[in-house]
Amino acid sequence: MAHKSKKKANATPRKIAVVTGGGDCPGLNAVVRAVVISALNRGWEIYGIERGFEGLLHKNRIVRLESHHVRGIIHTGGTILGTTNRGNPFKLVSDKKMDKKGKATTSDVSAEVAKRFKKLGFDAMIVIGGDGTLRIAAGLADLGMPVVGVPKTIDNDLAATELTFGFSTAITTATDAIDKLHATAASHERVMVVEVMG
Structure with missing residues (x-):
């Protein structure tokens, strides 16, 4: 049936x-x-x-x-x-x-x-x-x-969702970029400001 x-x-x-x-x-x-x-x-x-x-x-x-x-x-x-x-x-x-x-x-x-x-x-x-x-x-x-x-x-700011797609990749990419900038800043004895969405 x-x-x-x-x-x-x-x-x-x-x-x-x-x-x-x-x-x-x-x-x-x-x-x-x-x-x-x-x-x-x-x-x-x-x-x-x-x-x-x-x-x-x-x-x-x-x-x-x-x-x-x-x-x-x-x-x-x-x-x-x-x-x-x-x-x-x-x-x-x-x-x-x-x-x-x-x-x-x-x-x-x-x-x-x-x-x-x-x-x-x-x-x-x-x-x-x-x-x-x-x-x-x-x-x-x-x-x-x-x-x-x-x-x-x-x-990752939408109601009724714990984790939206796109957020994890954005965090990973931003973290990787900031890690690389940290090494450059240290080498040149500079402070760098990074703006990210979210």
């Missing part, structure tokens, strides 16, 4: 979108790869939304992903989907529209994003991002878009 229900669940293929938002951090491509492989193993269609949420508004920024797209990307930095800090559909920055002071204006295109999401036939969107990106995802969920959030930040 359980076997029949499993087949029935797989009878309607799912159409899933994956998007990365905000800054990049180590591990993004590994998560994108895991999402793609997991979806394909279930017989689902998986689409990458390039350059953040704004990519949903542009046909040429929605790419169907297959296993060859994610082959060999686990240790590659950044994200194959691209990302942006300016892609908030609730306050989308427009470089083409300026206010009287010459500053870029913003507009709320969230309803258009939700409408396009539905028109494209997506069943859900997997959102990989930090606190700002996940706040946007929550807002889109309020508009009826099924969303799954994957927290990421090198700052």
Whole structure:
């Protein structure tokens, strides 16, 4: 009996979108790869939304992903989907529209994003991002878009997570750099100031 229900669940293929938002951090491509492989193993269609949420508004920024797209990307930095800090559909920055002071204006295109999401036939969107990106995802969920959030930040400052991916690599890299600078500072009898994120 359980076997029949499993087949029935797989009878309607799912159409899933994956998007990365905000800054990049180590591990993004590994998560994108895991999402793609997991979806394909279930017989689902998986689409990458390039350059953040704004990519949903542009046909040429929605790419169907297959296993060859994610082959060999686990240790590659950044994200194959691209990302942006300016892609908030609730306050989308427009470089083409300026206010009287010459500053870029913003507009709320969230309803258009939700409408396009539905028109494209997506069943859900997997959102990989930090606190700002996940706040946007929550807002889109309020508009009826099924969303799954994957927290990421090198700052390790997201609520409800003990350790975010990206943090460990950032600490290791910063520690290694500081150790090397310590030797240089000692050799030259100098004090060095190092600024790190987080």
